[in-house]
Amino acid sequence: MLKKLVNLFQRHKKLAWFVILANALIALTKTVVDPIVLKLMVDDALTNKNMDLFLILVILSVFLSVGLRTGLYFIAIYKQKLINKMTSDKTGEMLGVYFQLPYQKVNEKGEGYYISRVYDEPAKVSQQVVGLSVSVFEAMLSLVGALAICIYLSWEVTFALLIIVPVLFALSRKYGSKIVRLSELEGETQASFREDMIRCLETYKLSRIFSLQQRVSQSALRVLGTHLDSNYERNKTSQAYQTLSNIFLSLAESAVLVIAALAVFFGSMTVGGLLAYMSGFWKMMNSIVGLVEQFPKLAHLSAFVDRINSLKDDAEKPLTSVANNVVLQHAAIGYGAEHILKDVSFQVDKGERCLIQGGNGSGKSTLLHAISGFIPLNAESHIPDQSRVSALLAPLTFFKGSLREHLKFDELEPSAQMQLECILKDFDLLDKLDDDPQHFSEGQKRKAQVALSLAKEADVYIFDEPLAAVDTNSKDIIMGWINRCTQNKTVFMVLHGDEKYHRDFNRHLALSGGQASLS
Numbered sequence: 001m002l003k004k005l006v007n008l009f010q011r012h013k014k015l016a017w018f019v020i021l022a023n024a025l026i027a028l029t030k031t032v033v034d035p036i037v038l039k040l041m042v043d044d045a046l047t048n049k050n051m052d053l054f055l056i057l058v059i060l061s062v063f064l065s066v067g068l069r070t071g072l073y074f075i076a077i078y079k080q081k082l083i084n085k086m087t088s089d090k091t092g093e094m095l096g097v098y099f100q101l102p103y104q105k106v107n108e109k110g111e112g113y114y115i116s117r118v119y120d121e122p123a124k125v126s127q128q129v130v131g132l133s134v135s136v137f138e139a140m141l142s143l144v145g146a147l148a149i150c151i152y153l154s155w156e157v158t159f160a161l162l163i164i165v166p167v168l169f170a171l172s173r174k175y176g177s178k179i180v181r182l183s184e185l186e187g188e189t190q191a192s193f194r195e196d197m198i199r200c201l202e203t204y205k206l207s208r209i210f211s212l213q214q215r216v217s218q219s220a221l222r223v224l225g226t227h228l229d230s231n232y233e234r235n236k237t238s239q240a241y242q243t244l245s246n247i248f249l250s251l252a253e254s255a256v257l258v259i260a261a262l263a264v265f266f267g268s269m270t271v272g273g274l275l276a277y278m279s280g281f282w283k284m285m286n287s288i289v290g291l292v293e294q295f296p297k298l299a300h301l302s303a304f305v306d307r308i309n310s311l312k313d314d315a316e317k318p319l320t321s322v323a324n325n326v327v328l329q330h331a332a333i334g335y336g337a338e339h340i341l342k343d344v345s346f347q348v349d350k351g352e353r354c355l356i357q358g359g360n361g362s363g364k365s366t367l368l369h370a371i372s373g374f375i376p377l378n379a380e381s382h383i384p385d386q387s388r389v390s391a392l393l394a395p396l397t398f399f400k401g402s403l404r405e406h407l408k409f410d411e412l413e414p415s416a417q418m419q420l421e422c423i424l425k426d427f428d429l430l431d432k433l434d435d436d437p438q439h440f441s442e443g444q445k446r447k448a449q450v451a452l453s454l455a456k457e458a459d460v461y462i463f464d465e466p467l468a469a470v471d472t473n474s475k476d477i478i479m480g481w482i483n484r485c486t487q488n489k490t491v492f493m494v495l496h497g498d499e500k501y502h503r504d505f506n507r508h509l510a511l512s513g514g515q516a517s518l519s
């Protein structure tokens with residue numbers, strides 16, 4: 001379990017050890033120095049009215065306190081740096097995994113769910129792993145220091161009091177297992193909660209126009225309720241553990257006072273020794289409780305790390321089909337258990353151009369997703385490897401970056417750059433190369449995606465309604481470029497209307513009632 005958590009430090013081991021050890025050393029210094037100064041102050045300086053010793057002790061305490069606090073300030077800053085680096089590493093890794101997930105999974109859960117899996121959970125785990133490692137080492141070193149001080153002041157009293165410790169350990173383990181089970185549930189509800197909330201907020205325009213605010217709010221509050229209930233359950237268990245632990249601590253507090261006071265009555269301890277012992281003993285108890293508290297947290301964290309890594313189990317192996325034609329044989333295609341296309345058989349060979357037609361909801365986009373390799377097909381069917389496919393698929397999406405970055409323009413060969421510049425000029429997008437396509441008009445977005453599709457060297461080109469939202473003049477320009485750039489390549493295109501371009505295709509695939517017929 002520990003190894004799994006330590007692995008999270010990976011590339012930042014040096015920084016992690018610096019933060020952990022520096023913090024633990026400061027804690028150890030404070031644990032040892034505080035009781036000794038207190039004893040010297042009471043027994044030697046105050047009792048003997050030794051002003052010089054008193055002043056020396058005060059000045060020493062002030063310097064030490066300022067020095068240690070300044071040290072803690074720098075450690076806090078490095079700690080945050082470490083957390084940020086770990087979060088960034090893990091989120092980067094998880095983003096890589098996200099893009100390997102089967103489309104079916106991404107489609108089923110939604111992007112909001114994966115924000116939680118890719119960012120929230122790694123951020124939370126990084127924060128907690130650093131916090132926990134720092135706390136464990138701080139508690140361990142403080143415990144050693146405090147125990148040494150207590151034994152030095154009175155080994156008999158210390159021996160009598162250490163009997164309480166095993167009880168606290170037994171309690172912590174009992175509650176640890178409960179919290180592990182709850183952390184799994186918490187992670188899942190948190191991720192689903194994100195996705196559902198995003199869907200509610202996305203209805204901004206819909207809600208205002210159709211006065212749906214109240215219903216949207218009700219739906220959001222229902223989702224919130226489930227999320228808060230799960231938080232409440234985990235909190236309840238943690239609080240129960242905390243309360244029990246505090247009760248045992250109060251009992252220990254009374255015991256130490258009584259036993260140490262008896263030692264003073266019988267003359268085996270000075271008053272300064274009693275105060276120093278109380279200070280040392282409480283540091284020891286706090287360290288023990290600090291350590292004990294880490295057990296349920298450790299179990300909770302370990303469950304979370306497993307959850308993050310479990311995303312990797314879903315990653316799909318890349319398809320390595322060498323097929324250069326598209327063959328579907330009795331394929332049933334859909335999302336999850338629901339089949340939109342029930343029994344589809346056709347073959348489109350290399351260099352053929354296939355127009356796909358059918359009414360709304362007949363499964364045109366679904367079929368294009370299958371041919372692009374996003375929806376699995378049966379074993380008898382085969383399609384080319386996704387690396388040899390270029391596709392404009394609905395809905396159009398853009399990451400936060402310029403059109404230049406989307407096109408990987410600066411990595412292209414000079415001849416490819418020149419051709420792309422001609423395309424963008426004809427599409428009236430050349431002066432928008434450095435703009436974010438997310439803020440383009442609908443027609444401009446469509447043109448940007450056509451340019452993106454044509455910029456990829458592929459064997460199969462797929463276009464889902466490339467002329468939608470495009471002005472009449474631009475349609476000829478777009479179709480002209482598509483025809484020029486895809487000569488001798490396989491093309492699948494969905495068009496609604498635009499009959500004048502139908503003659504550009506030698507195959508026609510009609511979808512209806514879950515079936516396909518090719519002519």
Ligand SMILES: Nc1ncnc2c1ncn2[C@@H]1O[C@H](COP(=O)(O)OP(=O)(O)OP(=O)(O)O)[C@@H](O)[C@H]1O
Pocket residue numbers: 107335340358359360361362363364365366367
């Ligand atoms: N992402 C999705 N998840 C689940 N079901 C979906 C998804 N997308 C589409 N569907 C279902 O698949 C059916 C076919 O949708 P599809 O988008 O393939 O139709 P289409 O022929 O392209 O329609 P249109 O002409 O309106 O674009 C729809 O009835 C819809 O319920």
